[in-house]
Amino acid sequence: MAGTVAIVGRPNVGKSTLFNRLVGKKLALVDDRPGVTRDRREGEARLGDLTFNIVDTAGLEEADEASLAGRMRAQTEAAIADADVILFVVDVRAGLTPTDRAFADVVRRSGKPVVLLANKAEGGKGIEGAYEAFGLGLGDPVPISAEHGEGLGELYDALEALL
Ligand code: GDP
Numbered sequence: 001m002a003g004t005v006a007i008v009g010r011p012n013v014g015k016s017t018l019f020n021r022l023v024g025k026k027l028a029l030v031d032d033r034p035g036v037t038r039d040r041r042e043g044e045a046r047l048g049d050l051t052f053n054i055v056d057t058a059g060l061e062e063a064d065e066a067s068l069a070g071r072m073r074a075q076t077e078a079a080i081a082d083a084d085v086i087l088f089v090v091d092v093r094a095g096l097t098p099t100d101r102a103f104a105d106v107v108r109r110s111g112k113p114v115v116l117l118a119n120k121a122e123g124g125k126g127i128e129g130a131y132e133a134f135g136l137g138l139g140d141p142v143p144i145s146a147e148h149g150e151g152l153g154e155l156y157d158a159l160e161a162l163l
């Protein structure tokens, strides 16, 4: 086992979809209602010849807007603290939101190695979104499609260098 990887990002970008793909089982609930979740999930991920612990982060169940941001942030910060590498996920179709930028600030401040994943980029879609994501200052975005299993070779290359 080569370390712990945390999947971080705002709700609905595809974190749980990516987690399920890397673990190879549906351990995390995928839902297109933002913020309708769930605890933190951990599993053993496989990607090529790499194996590592992977942690999915989530929002929460109560629709209490005031506490939502703070609780997501606390959970994200805890997962980042325990991780060796962060996978920071954005949705290239939706474009960046203020919430993406807030999460990116938390990741940047942690000083941990990060791979920026431009998700929902299947079929070469979302080039503009990937370009926008570069502006987060977290390095070159790696275009992937968690749902369709695209870009996993590039994800492997990025992770292999960091784990
Ligand atoms: P999370 O809140 O970040 O964990 O996001 P989920 O994994 O629950 O996914 C949110 C929504 O995005 C679901 O409807 C997924 O099916 C969808 N989704 C996830 N990955 C992709 C992808 O690569 N492409 C597209 N088009 N949709 C995706």
Ligand code: MG
Binding pocket: 015, 016, 017, 028, 029, 030, 031, 037, 057, 058
């Ligand atoms: Mg999720």
